[in-house]
Amino acid sequence: MIAVPGFLLSLLVAMVLSGSGLAAGVKAKAEVSCAATAKSLEYDCAIKLSDQRSGAALTGVDVTVGADMPSMPMAHNVKPVKAVPDSAAGTYRARILLEMHGDWAVKVDLAGPVRDRIVKSMRFEPKP
């Protein structure tokens, strides 16, 4: 019972904090393409990040790539992996290991200078 006022207090604090936040400037745009690797169910994803408004490449961002299956809520979500910067500005690469083929929602989380999340619906099929 003592925990309850604590909860409510933290709620209040969080609400105030969230209310005071200024609108963040950048809205990110991502292009994601994933290619199958030699290993079954492993995909190599190339991500290209740009500013939705200016079109400028977004560099120096902490990029994490995860995925889950919408038809299996809370199940089969892939543990997110960090993406590494690639040669061109604003491009990143990450290898994700899926649990099965099918429709996945690929989540690209951005942290650091830009905070955002981009979700892409992608179909992963076995190599022909």
Add this chain to the structure above:
Amino acid sequence: MDDHLIGIVSNIGVISFVALSAYLLLLTGEISFGQQAFFAIGAYTSGIVTAMWQLPFALGLGAGAATGAAAALLVGLPTLRLHGLQFAIATLAFAEAVRILFELFRYQIVRDGELVGPNGIEGFRNIRYIFENDVSATEFMLIIYGLLGATLFGLFLLERSRLGTAFRMIGEDDLLAATQGVAVVPVKLTAACLAGTIAGLGGGLYAHLTTYVEPAIFDVMLGVHSLAYGLIGGLGTAFGPLLGVVIDIGLLESTRWFAGYRMIVFGGLVAVLLIVRPRGLLDEQLVHRIRRAVRRRPRPSPANDTVLGKELS
């Protein structure tokens, strides 16, 4: 806490709302396979309010909860006269109808040169409130758990109230409850509305946590799981369904001990528990025993207090 852990803990919190929603109906003895529909309605509504109409987050959550309640009232009026299997099937049919309606639902506006809003089967993207307003993942987790704590507190008050007693009476034996003077149908309708409110609120949080929703998420799978959480965790207290969520998402999914076999393990767990503990781990008998033990524990004597006081000072 790293981001992944925060994500899992936030997920546990959000799914707990659907689990509590199904639990509330289980208390009145009704099995609903359709609580995910109110979760979906809450998610879409609150997303529309914040991402499209640009209104405050609290208003979005409130609207999600209110539409959840209103939908539950509309569904409850015809279905709560049904019992057992008929009610379960009716809720399932309703939830699937809602999911298919969301597959057809298109309502988009242009914002920042991009279309925003529900787009049928593609879903509803860019519910970016937490990014636009710089709410950190930790802060959002606190919001989730603050509201979950408030909901639980409300449920504890409810369980001690006359209405809560009526829920349990109906759940155990609706005819016997009626002969004690409980107006069964209105009380059940109240339970359904409260359950719709809780699911709608959870849906609003979910939409803002993941930033996107799509009809496939609100599949019957989610409904079955929410039901199972109460049945695993126990029907003796509102902590029961939470325990169920923690076992499923926290233990089975997140630790990856069972990798792709989680559903099989989960299904097996449900089957075994239904046989050996039909009302879940924290069932009425265990909760009752714990309450008695707590009540019997002697209060600390003043002597102890002074000793503690000295140690502290």
Add this chain to the structure above:
Amino acid sequence: MEAMLEIADVVTAYGKIEALKGVSLSAAKGRITCLLGPNGAGKTTLMMSIAGALKPRQGSIRLEGSELVGLSPARIVGNGVALVPENRLVFPQMSVRENLLAGAYQRNDSGEVTADIERMYARFPRLKERREQLAGTLSGGEQQMLAVARALMSRPRLLLMDEPSLGLAPIVVKEIFGIIAELNREGVTIFLVEQNAHLALQVAHHFYLMEQGRVTFSGNPGELAEDEVIKRAYLGTRRSAG
């Protein structure tokens, strides 16, 4: 004798099958009235019709002159009718005390309710011993006592009891009938459905025999030889004649 309960020409049906085919009887105020009859005669259907759990197709059921037909079970409780149903006696996952409180669901006088619970504990000391126990863990006889005590918690004008001896050991049945007689001496009007004709005739002031949805006999104990009553209560006239 002033009537507490007056039932006139009640027909209750399950779909097309009429379980009650025009039942008329009455229960006098302050008395024990007993309804006897074989299985399937419609006794429980009549109890459920009085309590409002089943809706009669025609006829009237009056409690001290006011009509009960058409009211919800909750309203009928509010009017002062308490039912001790057959078989499904208690809320098994609730404690003895919570069961007693459930009986007082419609009352708002919490102080008086607490006092009434103490009165029930005084009358049924075994319930007091087990007050924090879950009702489902009580013995059959204790559950029956709890069901009676819970019915009394609504302070009824009329207590309906459906087969209180069902499934109980003979010594416990005797105890229950002792309680029934005692409650009646304190002024409670009781309408009792029973299979155990021998015990029922010992406590009843008036009794009815019922067969196949109709009342076939009405009289005071002693008006009909006990073995004849027992024969008709168990077998019915038609079968005993044929």
